[in-house]
Amino acid sequence: MRWLSYFLKCVLGSLLAMQIYFVIQIGVWTTLNPSSTAFQRSEQWRLCSWHLSCPIQKTWTPYNRISANVKRAILVSEDDIFFQHKGVRVEDMQKAWEKNKEQAHQHGSQSKIALRGGSTITQQLAKNLFLSSEQNYFRKTQELIITGLLELMLTKQRIFEIYLNSVEWGEGVFGIGAASVHYFGVSPENLSREQAAILAAALPAPKCFDKTQYCRRANFNFPARQDFILENMDRVVLAPVPKKAASR
Secondary structure (H helix, E strand, C coil), X not given: CHHHHHHHHHHHHHHHHHXXXXXXXXXXXXXXXXXXXXXXHHHHHHHHCCCCCCCCEECCCCHHHCCHHHHHHHHHXXXXXXXCCCCCCHHHHHHHHXXXXXXXXXXXXXXXXXXXXXXXXXXXXXXXXXXXXXXXXXXXXXXXXXXXXXXXXXXXXXXXXXXXXXXXXXXXXXXXXXXXXXXXXXXXXXXXXXXXXXXXXXXXXXXXXXXXXXXXXXXXXXXXXXXXXXXXXXXXXXXXXXXXXXXX
């Protein structure tokens, strides 16, 4: 059984080293901006392979140079209580868990379950920064660990800033800086309410929004989603609620 003990030690050591790497990397991002994400690198390889020229668009925009219209629209679309929760929304995750159990039962397998839904902005960022698109329990567990590290080590504003600058907005289009120029030819600080709502509505299926060839398996009503976002933009909070004010 010595070989089994050695194997387990190697596995545990590798897992610990991975967590230490995540901690160091997130620590660096308290002051420095990420140059790319795991998802961006994957997409760049898919689109460009070994070619020197590549149609990847991304431009970093500081948080205070991004229109409040964009921030409000994204919160409505993706995570309306982002500044109030601690990284996860338990009720939404429970609903997603039930859906996935039902899906697994229908397919007669518990080995691979499409863990979906219930993801906060912090969870989405954790996935995009570090993880692959593979869907399984280990990856979901690692996502939750990274989510906790992000919430512990970074401010909410910093998490939101990195998210806005790294999220996909079309084929090879990453971040609000590239998206605002790609779709409207303006800088992020000059986006109107309507333009911000349009970009926010695209997030559940950015490739489909950008190019119809990706819509074969998707059925999104972008105009209806845009209208919903516009109607709810003014009710979201753009900063953490102070404890004293929240308790009144």
